[in-house]
Amino acid sequence: MTYLVGYGPRNDDRSAVELACQLARSEPRPVQVVSVVPQGWSTPAASGTDREYESWAAHEGETAAAQAREELARHSSVDGSASWASGRSVPQVLMDEAARQDAWMLVVGSSEEAAAGRIRLSSKTDRLVHSASIPVAVAPRGYRSSAAVTRVTVGFRDDDAGWSLLDRVAELCRRIDARVRLVTFVVAPARRPVTTPVSHVETQVIELWKGRAGTALDLAQDHLRRRGFAEDRIEQRLVEGGDWERAIGALDWTDGDVLVVGSSSTHPVARVFLGSSAARILRNAPVPTVIVPGTGGAS
Structure with a gap:
């Protein structure tokens, strides 16, 4: 291969x-x-x-x-x-x-x-x-690196495809002895003034979703521990930003980092479909990004 x-x-x-x-x-x-x-x-x-x-x-x-x-x-x-x-x-x-x-x-x-x-x-x-x-x-334009891959960041989403993507990445990280970083992005526009009646509802929805996403990240981290990953080889982040550039930029990125996102399988003729989240992540990623087909990890 x-x-x-x-x-x-x-x-x-x-x-x-x-x-x-x-x-x-x-x-x-x-x-x-x-x-x-x-x-x-x-x-x-x-x-x-x-x-x-x-x-x-x-x-x-x-x-x-x-x-x-x-x-x-x-x-x-x-x-x-x-x-x-x-x-x-x-x-x-x-x-x-x-x-x-x-x-x-x-x-x-x-x-x-x-x-x-x-x-x-x-x-x-x-x-x-x-x-x-x-x-x-x-690869990003002009990419250069003399390092090996030392950390793989996974755009994680709590659904069947997201867990499948996590297992595939975990196997890769085990083979290359790389650390795993689980990331869920929360991208929400700036809140409306408090005089807008919908603002409070939106805030409640976002906070509820963040709570569920945080719980899913904890479960994913436990899943990796059960697969033999040491505590210091796993990290998780729930990252917020008013747009995708700010959310992705809120993470630290170093030489040796690779980002992995999942795609959705939609048709035998077009096996990879980049959903809106995966496409935005790709456009704003400052490190090499691997798109894994048929996982639907980001849509």
């Missing part, structure tokens, strides 16, 4: 390769980097223009693969290789490669429009995320 990295030709951001190598240092598996170039149109008799186009695409693929190999060489402890493929659809080619190589995880970078240190999906990676049957790890 491999980490399969989607790497764009002429890419000026090596964040996906960096993240894949970080993951491989934590959970050793080969890293396979694949660059996808456009495929020419098949014609009974290829014209000179067609042949020139195919030659150009092959050159782009070779150039990208060579660049990826140079970047892999920075991580001598990682078993890495790079290649290129042609196809009409970048997401489809990567999914086909993932199936062929029995990939454990897909790793991609952020869009060129993303701010430094932030995550933003391009149109291609967005389609890839929504077609994935395996976890997809997304």
